[in-house]
Amino acid sequence: NAIRLAGDMSHMASFFVLLFKINKSKSVAGISLKTQELYVLVFCTRYVDIFWNHLSLYNSLMKVIFIALSVMIVYVMRRGVPQRSTYNPELDSFPHHWLVLPCVLLGVAINQDPTSPFEMAWAFSIYLEAVAIMPQLHMVQKHGEAENLTSHYIFLLGLYRVFYLVNWVYRYMTEDGYWQAIVWVSGAVQAVLYLDFFYNYVKSKQKD
Amino acid sequence: ATPNEPKDEL
Numbered sequence: 312n313a314i315r316l317a318g319d320m321s322h323m324a325s326f327f328v329l330l331f332k333i334n335k336s337k338s339v340a341g342i343s344l345k346t347q348e349l350y351v352l353v354f355c356t357r358y359v360d361i362f363w364n365h366l367s368l369y370n371s372l373m374k375v376i377f378i379a380l381s382v383m384i385v386y387v388m389r390r391g392v393p394q395r396s397t398y399n400p401e402l403d404s405f406p407h408h409w410l411v412l413p414c415v416l417l418g419v420a421i422n423q424d425p426t427s428p429f430e431m432a433w434a435f436s437i438y439l440e441a442v443a444i445m446p447q448l449h450m451v452q453k454h455g456e457a458e459n460l461t462s463h464y465i466f467l468l469g470l471y472r473v474f475y476l477v478n479w480v481y482r483y484m485t486e487d488g489y490w491q492a493i494v495w496v497s498g499a500v501q502a503v504l505y506l507d508f509f510y511n512y513v514k515s516k517q518k519d
Numbered sequence: 520a521t522p523n524e525p526k527d528e529l
Contacts, residue, residue: 319529357526364525373529433526475528494528 314481318474319373325467326380330387332460338397339388341454341461345407345446347388350381352411353443357436359429402453405446414438421493437493441501444468448508456515466512469505476502 333339358374365371387394418435425431447465451457457465476498482489 315528322529360526366525366527370527370529377529478528 322471349443
């Protein structure tokens with residue numbers, strides 16, 4: 312449906328905005344490497360099924376694109392010259408292990424099929440995605456204010472989440488037996504994390 | 520989705 316497509320497009324746009332920012336400004340200052348690495352982990356654990364689930368060309372292609380773009384961002388942040396010298400690890404100080412560990416436990420404990428390692432990995436990726444933005448939000452708070460493109464990037468990520476939430480309501484109403492408790496709860500948690508950011512984003516845009 | 524149903528969202 313169109314709402315979900317809008318969600319996917321704003322998600323993809325967020326990658327391009329971030330790549331554009333770090334290529335143009337030659338700087339990754341204010342960008343959380345931890346969040347970006349968590350996203351690589353999210354996509355690699357969620358899209359293992361790319362090898363056996365061929366739902367549509369769209370789905371398979373988007374999976375490859377999401378993995379490739381997230382790996383590319385981490386690559387530029389770690390290896391890019393001069394980008395790698397502009398990274399501030401002292402500001403990127405969120406204790407990310409405390410995000411990954413509970414998500415692993417939750418993924419093993421609560422999933423759609425306790426006998427399937429793929430379902431565990433998939434559930435893990437859903438839980439981790441919900442909280443993966445936290446190191447980035449923490450960094451924005453420590454910095455005081457985010458650069459324009461960085462805030463557009465975070466805004467697009469939050470927008471993607473909002474589109475998906477609306478898409479779930481729409482699917483629940485139009486598709487018989489459509490039920491996705493894990494995804495809905497995690498998605499709602501993820502959206503809540505953006506509320507404070509959204510508030511400040513809109514406020515600063517009004518000021519401009 | 521029922522268990523093991525292909526995941527159709529990203």
